[in-house]
Amino acid sequence: MVLANALIGGGRQIVARLLDWPGPLAEATDVVVPHGSSDAVADALAAAGIIRDSRLFRLALLIDRGGVLHAGEFAFPAHASLRMVIDILREARPVEHHVTIPEGLTAVEIAALLERATALSGPLPMPIPEGSILPETYAYPRGLARSALVARAQAAMQAALAAAWAGRAPGLPLETPEQAVVLASIVEHETARPEERPLIAAVFFNRLRAGMRLQADTTVVYAVSGGKSSLARKLTRADLATDSPYNTYHVQGLPPGPIDSPGLAAILAVLHxxxxxxxxxxxxxxxxxVFARTLDEHNRNVAHWRARESP
Incomplete structure (x- = not known):
């Protein structure tokens, strides 16, 4: 009996040493660990070169019953020991992937971007309503459903819009938060300079109050491109005459919906x-x-710009 206990104790010491030996992994890598039995986990780790022997891994789990092994994508450092591998599977957070949705993309462009995010899974909920997604960088684990990420981005837009609308400046000619998104989607594409956004928003408000058409080129681009944010060519006079409710050269007031997903900065510029x-x-x-109060002043500015643009 004493001899048997000694042998068992000696075996445990040997396994304990093996737990801390450097593993075979030459370089740090991310590995997807499947749901299932410890056998399935061990086989996946061995196939990925994280561990040398799946049988030793299973023996280590029998000795160290410290907790549940989690499935997911995990980052394993180079030469991770068995003990380190087991600790990662029990305690580490899964690898985070990121997708950045830039300001000013249309729903069609956002859908294409999310389709290219290979760590996401499943189909997109189509169509994605224009302007419903808050441009931002979103972190997610591998395998997250595309529909879940879209829902999260839409919830972020609703929360940001509600807070911005509650703190809006008084007297704006807007009836709903949705109208703020419509105008912000136009402002988003009219300038690349953040400091100009409140000025351009003011111009559009002044035109709305005066009963003038907005005449925003970006709305024409959206109308003639089939829902994209840019054209591979310059706008033509024929484009400006396009019969579309989104063509603000053709219709009075705001278009019926956003022409892209504006960022929070553009929304705040419209509301302030x-x-x-x-x-x-x-x-x-x-x-x-260059901004102008009168048409004569504006025409002089246009002539000056054309002279600068001429070769």
Whole structure:
């Protein structure tokens, strides 16, 4: 009996040493560990080169009954010991993947982006309502359903919009938060300079109050491109005459819906416009815009811009 206990004790010591030996993995790597029995987990780890022997892994689990092994994608460092591998499977967080949805993408473009995110799974809920997603970087574990990420991004938009709407400036000619998103989606594409967004929002509000058409080129792009945010060519006069409810050269007031997914900064610019009486703006040739109160002033600015653009 004493001899048997000694042999068992000696065996445990040997296994304990084996638990801390450096493993065979040459470089740090991420491995998807499946749901299932310890045998299935051991086989997956051995196939990925994380451990040398699946039988020793199972023996180590019999000796160290410290907790449940989790499935998922985990990061394993180079030469991770058996003990380290077991600790990772019990305590580590799964690998996080990230997808960045830039400001100003249309629903069609967002859908294509999410389809390319190979760590996501399943189909997209189609169609995605235009302007319903908050542009942001989203972290997620491998295998998350695309529909779940879309729902999360839509909930983020609703929360951000509700807070922004509650703190909006008084007297804006907007009836609903949704209208704020519509105008913000236009502002988003009219300038790349954050400091200009409140000024451009002010121009559009001034035009709405004056009964003028918005005449935003970006709405025409959306109308003639089939729901995209850009064209591979310049707009033409024929484009500006396109019969579409999204063509703000053709229709009065706001279009019936957003033309992209605006970022929170554009929404806040619309809900807190600059104090300005400008009715017009045109590119200044250096990435910004020149603003004008009268048509004559605006025409001079346009002529100056065209002269700068001429070869």
């Amino acid at each position: 416009p600059a104090a300005s009486d400008a009715l017009y703006f045109v590119a200044d040739g250096s990435g910004g815009h």
